[in-house]
Amino acid sequence: MTGINILREELIAKIYLTKDDVRKFLKVGQDKATIAFQKCWQKCIDDGYENVEGRIYYKYLLELYRFKENDIHRLAKIERQIKRDTDAVESTVSQS
Secondary structure, X not given: OOOHHHHHHHHHOOOEEOHHHHXXXXXXXXXXXHHHHHHHHHHHHHOOOOOXXXXXXXXXXXXXXXXXXXXXXXXXXXXXXXXXXXXXXXXXXXXX
């Protein structure tokens, strides 16, 4: 199973997010994801920019929910280390 921050890191690497990406990022249903998407869409317009067809710029989502990009990367790194450690233990146990 992939950790939430590893998933979030993969999503923000796309730069522009779909409604489905927003749903995965926030771990919410389609209705709440649509509301978040629309708020980000409007924020982009309010800032004087044009949106990419059917996508929002990820920084607006981070700003809306007060996520810090460096925290996502830091926590994803920790999740990857935990996964490596767990895999190493499972490998050792299965060899016994």
